[in-house]
C-alpha cells in the first residue's frame with residue numbers, strides 16, 4: 256500500500272507545532288558528555304508513551320571493547336552513558352526492517368556571552384530554531400519520531416520491525432552506536448537523520464583522537480636558556496603534524512571518492528593544558544588533538560605513521576629528544592565509510608525525496624564522521640545519513656531551518672511507508 260505524499264505532508268504539517276515544541280524541550284537538556292541521562296530518561300518515557308517497547312541501558316552494561324570500531328576512553332564513567340532503543344514490533348513482516356538512529360550528545364557551547372540567545376533555550380527566530388544540538392542532531396531525532404507519529408495519525412504503523420535508537424558518544428567515540436549492535440539490534444537498513452541539508456551522505460573520513468603528553472625542564476624564567484618550555488615544544492610537534500596533514504591531503508587526491516572534496520584530512524589541536532607558574536618554564540604540556548585518517552588507510556598503519564612523525568619532530572627538540580613524548584589514543588579510532596551507490600536502500604531514499612521534493616537529491620561527502628560506519632562497515636547494514644539543513648553544528652548560534660526540518664520529516668515518513676510497508680492500526 257502506498258500513501259500519497261500530499262497526505263503525509265498534511266499529517267506532518269498538522270503536528271509540526273507539536274514537533275517544534277518537542278524539539279525545544281529536547282534542546283533544553285544540556286546533553287554534554289556524561290550528562291545525557293535526564294534527556295535519555297525523558298525520551299525513554301516519551302517512547303513508552305507512544306506504545307513502543309523500550310530498552311534503556313548504560314554503556315557499562317555492554318561488553319564491546321573486543322568489537323571492531325570500538326574506541327578507547329579515559330576518565331569517563333560509562334554507567335552514566337545511557338542509551339535508548341525503542342522497538343515497534345510488527346505482528347507480520349511484510350516490508351523490510353529499519354533502524355532509525357540519532358545521537359543526543361552535544362559538544363560544549365563555549366563562552367556563553369557569544370550566543371545571541373542562551374544555547375540550551377531552544378529559541379525560534381525567523382524560521383530557525385537556535386540552540387546547541389538543535390541541528391546536530393536533535394532536529395533529526397524529532398524528524399524520525401514525528402515521521403512515525405504522522406503515519407500513526409493517518410492510522411498506520413510500519414508493516415515490519417522498526418527500531419528507534421537514541422545514542423550518545425557520537426561526538427567522541429561512537430561507542431553508543433556500537434553498543435546497540437553489540438546488544439543485537441539488526442535491520443535491513445539504518446537511516447541517521449544527521450543535518451545533511453537533505454542530501455544523501457555518500458561518505459565520511461576516518462577520525463582519530465590522541466593526546467600528546469610532553470615534559471619540559473623547569474627553570475626560573477630568568478635562566479630560561481638552561482631549561483626547556485613544554486608548551487613551546489608542543490608547538491613544534493603541532494607544526495610537524497600540520498605539515499604531515501598537508502602531505503596526507505596530497506595523497507587523498509588519489510582516492511576515488513575523497514578526491515572529490517578539497518583537503519578531506521583536517522587536523523585540529525583542540526584542547527591544551529600545561530605549566531604551573533607564569534615565571535617557571537613549563538615542565539609539562541598536554542594537547543588533545545583530532546586528525547582525519549587518510550581514507551583507505553587502516554587505523555593501525557595510520558597510527559604508526561603519525562607516531563613516526565611525532566617522534567621525528569621530537570628528535571629535533573633538545574629536551575624531547577631524550578624525553579620522548581607519549582601519545583595516548585583516547586577517543587575516536589574511527590574508520591572511514593563509503594556507501595557505494597546503487598543499493599536498494601539508497602534508491603528507496605532517493606525515491607522518497609523525489610516524491611516529496613520533486614527533484615533528485617544531491618549527495619555529499621564529509622571530512623567528518625557519523626555513526627553510519629558502524630552499521631555499514633562492520634555489520635553489513637546499509638546506512639546513510641539524510642536530514643534537515645543546519646549551520647555548523649559546533650559553532651555559536653547553531654540552528655536548524657524549520658522548513659527543511661518539516662520537509663525532511665515528510666521525506667522520512669514517505670520512505671518508512673515505502674520501505675517498511677504499512678499496516679492499519681486502530
Ligand SMILES: [Zn+2]
Pocket residue numbers: 358391392425449
Ligand atoms: Zn551529529
